[in-house]
Amino acid sequence: MAKWGEGDPRWIVEERPDATNVNNWHWTEKNACQWSQETLKKLLIGLEIEGNHFRCIITDLDKCEGEAVVNNRKGKLIFFYEWDIVASWQGNVRGRDDTVEGKMNIPNLSEENEISEIDVSFSLKESSETGNVLKEFLYKEGSDKIREQLKTYVKYLKEEFSKGLILPKKENISNNSKEQIQNLTSTFDKNVTVNNKSITKDIKSANTSSRFETKTLIMSHAFQCSGADLYRALTQVELVRIFTNGPVVLDVKEGGEFQLFGGNIHGTFKELIPNKKIVQYWRTKRWPPEHYSVVTITIEQQNDNTILNLMQIGVPESEYDGTRENWDRYYWDAIKRILGYGSFII
Structure with missing residues (x-):
């Protein structure tokens, strides 16, 4: 019997960051x-x-x-x-x-x-x-x-x-991606610890009692993958760990907690409809204490691509531009580039 890691390379899943289609063997x-x-x-x-x-x-x-x-x-x-x-x-x-x-x-x-x-x-x-x-x-x-x-x-x-159809091996993920993730975490408090406090399901949408102004963020992106692939990219620990390039806590169930980018992004799942919809109570460490937004992501399968629509209610007005930029840079662009789900527009 072959020793661990010395068998047929098609079966050594450790060589692939997403543990699928090892060495691009499958059609x-x-x-x-x-x-x-x-x-x-x-x-x-x-x-x-x-x-x-x-x-x-x-x-x-x-x-x-x-x-x-x-x-x-x-x-x-x-x-x-x-x-x-x-x-x-x-x-x-x-x-x-x-x-x-x-x-x-x-x-x-x-x-x-x-x-x-x-x-x-x-x-x-x-x-x-x-x-x-x-x-x-x-x-x-x-x-x-x-x-x-x-x-x-x-x-x-x-x-x-055709970019992204041949998926990268783990060791080939660019240093640029790592630097971008480090840049994201550096914008937050580096000494902060992960908040393990439970978030109750009755958090009212958009924290209407807040004493500061909030805005609603709406965005839409096209991905060259199926709706099921995109849903997995957002809910499977292994895939989320790949495009965020760091440790992930992801308890994918209603009321389950999630923590990304060292806990700088965290919250709970409010609603999950496989391959169709994800609703979260979502916040960053930069936001006022205990303030959560409500993020609703809908996934629409098209003939040969998938449209993702996001609506985020309750974004502090002062954080609106940075939040939009970070969604694009550290979620959607990273998913397209690293997982190979890019939509190429001339």
């Missing part, structure tokens, strides 16, 4: 359909193609049908994409009043074809002398410019969207 897949459609729209709509006497612009994306998927097998990324695109264009010849309209067709954008092999054709809504001149201009000058935008799409797919 994992990420759906890029919606992301691709949005990205292609941004890259093509509004694109101008100009010459000495001509000006054309892509005005709309009429059709963008197909699929795109990124796979990870044994630490190797495999890309599959296939799109059939139809777009509208308008153009004119300088010195002439008439505007010409037509269509652009890209039937074979796929990983099987080099960018230079991708067909880009142009047609006219109505044949005319001006239209024929512009169509010829687009064929000569516009095709390469369109292919450059398609090349950019492929680059973003491979370099941006």
Whole structure:
């Protein structure tokens, strides 16, 4: 029998910070359909193609049908994409009043074809002398410019969207992440101890009797993962420990306590609906004594991503900006970057 830690590396979970998909052995897949459609729209709509006497612009994306998927097998990324695109264009010849309209067709954008092999054709809504001149201009000058935008799409797919699909090993978590967590804890009282005092479930929402002004914080983020994955990222000790990069206390049940970042963030769970909703009484050590906010997190599963909505009632007005910044930096950005659930927007 192999000694502890000397067996088949696929089974040595200690080598992975989240103890899953050890050494990226298992096949994992990420759906890029919606992301691709949005990205292609941004890259093509509004694109101008100009010459000495001509000006054309892509005005709309009429059709963008197909699929795109990124796979990870044994630490190797495999890309599959296939799109059939139809777009509208308008153009004119300088010195002439008439505007010409037509269509652009890209039937074979796929990983099987080099960018230079991708067909880009142009047609006219109505044949005319001006239209024929512009169509010829687009064929000569516009095709390469369109292919450059398609090349950019492929680059973003491979370099941006696929980030995080190959998960890091524990020893590879960046020092930058550690420094960011240390920066968070340094903003609090370093000598403070964890508050073990129980918080009763009848804490009134937003501490309405407070003598200081409070605000309600609302934010929304998109994550490239399932709703179940995102819920686990917020409720499983192992995963929370990874993205916070420190010790965690997490008693995931109604009335159960949680403590993060050395106890600087702490509170209790008020309500839990698996994969759907988390409600917490939540505070930081910086806040006035015994003052808690009410945090409601809802998780909405979409076709190929998940939307997280947060509403936090009772944030001290003086702490509002810092609280919003810390949610973004130490929760959402960390989850996207370290767990690989990033949403990439151009």
